[in-house]
Amino acid sequence: MTDQLTIVIGSYLEPELVGRIQAAPAAARVIYEPGLLPVPRYQCDHTGLPRELSAAEVGRWRSLTAQADVFFDFDWLDPAGMAGHAPNLHWVQATSAGIGAFMRRTGLDRSALTVTTAGGIHAVPLAEFALAGALHFVKGVPDLRRRQQARHWERYTTRQLAGNGRSSSASAASDGR
Numbered sequence: 001m002t003d004q005l006t007i008v009i010g011s012y013l014e015p016e017l018v019g020r021i022q023a024a025p026a027a028a029r030v031i032y033e034p035g036l037l038p039v040p041r042y043q044c045d046h047t048g049l050p051r052e053l054s055a056a057e058v059g060r061w062r063s064l065t066a067q068a069d070v071f072f073d074f075d076w077l078d079p080a081g082m083a084g085h086a087p088n089l090h091w092v093q094a095t096s097a098g099i100g101a102f103m104r105r106t107g108l109d110r111s112a113l114t115v116t117t118a119g120g121i122h123a124v125p126l127a128e129f130a131l132a133g134a135l136h137f138v139k140g141v142p143d144l145r146r147r148q149q150a151r152h153w154e155r156y157t158t159r160q161l162a163g164n165g166r167s168s169s170a171s172a173a174s175d176g177r
Contacts, residue, residue, distance in 0.1 A: 011073035046095040
């Protein structure tokens with residue numbers, strides 16, 4: 001075994017992200033074979049549609065996974081057998097946050113592997129999505145859309161999302177400021 005870690009990327013990853021990993025200081029050898037991974041259905045699809053592999057391709061995938069010290073995501077062909085297929089594997093970085101049931105179902109929760117999750121990675125996009133949803137309804141977008149389709153044009157006011165709906169000057173006046 002060398003001092004250099006071997007990272008196997010076990011699910012589809014956008015080429016620019018693979019490039020960023022490969023451009024990092026040469027502390028690790030990165031193995032990424034997208035032709036042996038599930039086919040992504042959309043950007044950031046780390047599950048994908050299972051790929052039909054020939055016996056030779058399965059053998060190639062097994063030889064690559066056997067080299068892993070670190071796995072980015074789980075072995076899509078046999079997650080339960082990861083520890084057996086990769087004798088030097090110590091760490092798996094999951095691409096999602098809630099993996100407890102998966103870990104129990106595959107028995108990986110009883111392995112010696114260190115598994116970290118992507119908990120928190122989606123905090124900003126989820127917060128933005130929640131804000132967009134709240135604004136959609138507080139600002140009456142469905143009603144505005146109906147009015148637009150009916151070509152009904154008249155002055156329209158909306159509620160505020162922040163606070164209790166009063167303007168900041170009305171709030172200041174009622175608070176005695």
